[in-house]
Amino acid sequence: MTAPVKVVPFPSPAEEERDGLPQWLLTTDHKRIGILTIGTALFLFFLNGALALTMRAQLAQPNLHILSPQAYLQFMTQHGTGMIALTITPLAIGLGVYLVPLQVGAPRMAAPRAALLGYWLYVFGSLALIWGFVTPTGGSQDGWWGYxxxxxxAYSQGEGMSLWTAGTFLAAVGMLLMSATMLWTALRMRAPHVTLPRMPVFTWTEIVTCLMVLSGFPSLLLGLGIVAASRVDPxxxxxxxWNIAYQNLFWFYGHPVVYVMFFPFVGCVAESLATFTGRRFFGYKGTVLSLLVFAAGSMSVWGHHxxxxxxxxxxxxxxxxxxxxxxxxxxxxxxxxxxxxxRFRYTTSMLFALAFIPQFLIGGLTGILVANxxxxxxxxxxYFILGHFHYTLFAGSVFGFFAGFYLWFPKATGIMLNERLGKLHFLLLTIGANTAFIPMFFLGYxxxxxxMATYPAGAGFTTLSLISSIGAGIIGLGMCVFALNLYESARAKVPAGPNPWLAHTLEWSTSSPPPRFNFNLTYPVIRVHSYAPLLNLRERALAAQQERREA
Amino acid sequence: MPFRSAFSQLFTQDTIIAWVVFGLVIVAMTGAMGYSWYRGRKGMGPLKAAEANRLELGYAGALIGMVVFLVISSFAANAKDYPDPPKPAVTVTVTGYQWCWRFHYEGTPVTSSGQCQGLRDLPVLEVPIGQPVRLNVTATDVLHAVWVPQWRFKLYAYPGHVNSITITIPRAGRWIARCAQLCGVYHYEMDFWLRAVPPATFQRFLRTGRP
Incomplete structure (x- = not known):
């Protein structure tokens, strides 16, 4: 006799699509998981950025003690771990969770509950780190490396460092889960005619990112195991x-993660450039191959730290x-x-993408210097190294992120962002970033x-540090304009329509925001012939028009 | 081969290459913007071609050539930098600890350190001018690192492990050395002085223990 089949009540799409809190927090919709991840990471971006501004205030002049040395190191650790593990990595992964299923014509993502669990682990990991600040001894003071x-x-008593260890662990497991499910979606759940060489560049960048997360992050978990054990029994x-083992394990994660925080934003820039020049992304095959080579190579460079x-x-x-x-x-x-x-269209997204090219290049070229x-x-x-990686991570990746954010915000919300405020945001960020980070090269040299929590007056660091601090302040101003833009656009509610930018990839063929299962009878998955399907359609329509005219 | 001269040669060479690459990219971007403006005026749409395989392969070849050159100069500089070290005239054990430095001159009873309260009374590492000095760098508690910015060298100090470097300082003077590894709260003022003195003065220092 067979056991009776138990029928699990499954919420209807209409039920799931409601905008209540439980529908959001327990969602199995990859779009909502993506938005939750990006929203949380953006919130933490403001928080960790505010910590950086406080540190820059302290460093504006020699011998300042706005923060005690202890508090400075806590802010610095939270800024570092917070930006890397809790902000830019989740932004990189969250963008993929939102976009990859849409770009490959999948109705949903694989194992969405695992991805949702990943999101919650990331949230609780972030809370653990922040919780450190309200313990008697404060947060971790040991830098984002936690050497x-x-x-x-023996040397870091108190709960702060323990909470750092736990929080970083949870967030890393969360990112592993999200990456694994995203990779599964991209490789196994594509629409039948979306073959691998027809996937958009952005999806490829997310695939190589997932590969690096899956290869590199487990090493961090091992390393954190050493830290945890050495906290119990130093x-x-x-x-x-043990020390050298930890350093190798840490950097086996710590260098690939640099590219985890880079490739998805290369994808953002690629899609933005293709859209706003009206061209197919150039050299697709070479780029995809180079992404794969890059990801493989990224696993064997950790020792340069x-x-x-x-x-x-x-x-x-x-x-x-x-x-x-x-x-x-x-x-x-x-x-x-x-x-x-x-044929350039200078939208905010395009401006961020254009600025990404020379600014990331500064980070890359100084990277070649320090590879010697x-x-x-x-x-x-x-500080030379600080200049180098802030050019890659802020002037590079964060600019790439904003290129993507301004590009896809209308898709995800159905409303347009204010372009004028967007351009002001861009201008302030560009001036601020270069003013803040150029002096760091000279300071380091x-x-x-x-x-350094502070520096003495005669050391020759004062002028350059002050310039850098002013730049940081301009970045802060720029981010206030960004917040204002979000508020203003949410108020103005200018409707976006399915494809406001005349972009090329599959997600622009469906509604904004897309329906629960991404495509429906009104917006079916169109036939995909290349990595720029909508451009194909437009070109074919143009050609047909021309033929009619000639006939 | 003067001590650490490989640094300035390689740094200059690679910085020039970096500036050239940066300039080329800027020129290409500006050109593309101008070309886009021109096409707009002529009423031409965007180009359709999405690849140029021969050009791409040629470019990749040039890249590979540049990388081979960069790697060779990296290896050469590294070999020139730290050749088989000359027999040291004196060996000093440099020990970092939270948050100060201690110098023991091997084969003598001389050990020096400092108060390390703020930046007054910093420890001084005395070395003879022009003679190779071997530094055995270690730590007693957490990681530290010796960095003398003016002489472009840095070495991590690990507890339970000794790293060695042989330095030769060619002229008299005093240079600040800083801890370059996060080592706790007072990392920011864990400095010492490197001082090069004539060999005779150095010998007197070794006899008396006083600078």
Whole structure:
């Protein structure tokens, strides 16, 4: 006898689509999971940015003590871990969770409950880190690397560092779950005619990102295990082997994560450039191949963080790091080739995408400099490195994110953002970022180490630090304009329509916002012949029109 | 080979290459903007071609060539930088601890340190001018790092492990050294002085223990 089949009541799409709190917080709709992730990350972006502004205020002049050294290190750790693990990584993954199913013509994402669990783990991880600030000893003071033995129970007493360990762990597991389900969606749930070489560049960038998350993040979990154990029993972890093991495990995650925070934004820039030049993205095959090569290569460069450790194979990691110039150069060729012969439309998204190109390039070229051990012996752990990675992460990735945000906001919400405020936001961010980060190269070259809570008056750091702080203030102003833009646009509610930008990819063929299962009878999945299906349709219509005219 | 001269050679070379690449990209972008404006005036739509395989392959070839050159110069600089170290005239064990430095001159009873209260009375590492000095760098508690910005060298100090570097300072002077590894609350003032003195003065220092 067979057991009777238990019928699980399944909420109807209409029921699920309601706008109540439970419908949002327990959603299985990838679009809502994506919006929740991006919204949470944006909130944390403002929070962690405010911490940076406070630190820049302290550094504007020598010997300031707006923050105690302890508080400074807590702010700095929260800013670092907060931006990397809790803001830019989730922005990168969240964009994919929202867009990848739409771009490949899937009605939903694979294992949405696992992705939702990933989101909640990320939320609770973030709460754990912030919780550290209300414990008696405050948050973690050990930097986003959490190097042992400083982070062990012997040298970092109090709950702050323990909460950091737990929170970073939870957020990493969350990102693993979201990446795994996104990868599954992209590889196994595409519409039948969306073959691999017909996937948009953005989807490809998310695929390689997922591959790097799945390869790199487990190593962080192991490393955090060492930190956790050394907090419980520091005496067992006094030998050098544990410290160097932790550093290798950490950077085996810590370098791929840099590209996790880069590729999706390369995808944003690629889609924005293609849309606003009216061209197919140039050199698609080369770019996709270079993305895959880049992701593979990114797994063998971690040792360049340890050039000055005296316990590293410097030449090997110099070779692998400089090698990454090749795929990166190929991607840049794609950008420039797309620009060439286009008809530019200077929207806010396009401006952010255009600024991304030279600004990220500064980060990339200084990256080649520091990939040389002979140079890194001097600039390692200095402000030069801060300048380098703020150019990649802020002037690069965050600009790429905003290129994507201004591009896809109408799709996700159905309303347009205010372009005038958007351009002001862009202008302030560009001026601010370059004013804030250029001086860092000179500060580092002149001998200013990272992690300094303050600096003495005679050290020669004052003028450049002040300029950098002014730049940070301009960035803060720019982000206020962004917040104002969100508020203003939500009030004005200018309807977007399915494809306000005349973009090329599949998500623009459905309504804005898309229906519960992405496509329906009114907006069916159109036949896809290339990675720019809507451009194909438009070109065919134009050609037909011309033929009629000639006939 | 003067100490750390590889740094300035390589830094200059790679910075020039970086500026050239940056300039080319800016020129290409400006050109594309101008071309777009021109096409707009002529009423031409955007170009349709989406690939140029031969051009792309040629470009990739050029990239590979550049990378080979960069890697070779990296290896060469690294080899030139730290050749087989000359036999040191003196060996100093440099120990970092929260938040100060201690210097023990091997084979002598001399050990020096400082008060390390704020930036007054910083420890001084004395070395003889023009003679190779071996620094054995270690730590007792957490990670630290020795960095002398003016002489472009840096080495991490690990507890339970000794890293070595042989330095040769060619002229008299005093240079600030900073801790370049996050080591806790007072990391920002964990400095010391590197001072190069004539060999005779150095020998007197070793005999008396006083600078």
């Amino acid at each position: 042992t033995p400083l982070s062990s129970g 005496a067992r972890f006094t030998t050098n082997g 340890l050039f000055a450790s005296g316990q590293n194979v410097n030449d090997y990691f110099s070779l692998t790091s400089i090698f990454l110039t090749i795929p990166a150069g190929v991607e840049y060729f794609g950008f420039l080739g797309t620009l060439w012969g286009g 051990p002979a140079i890194d012996y001097h600039v390692n752990n200095s 002149d001998g200013m180490p990272r992690w």
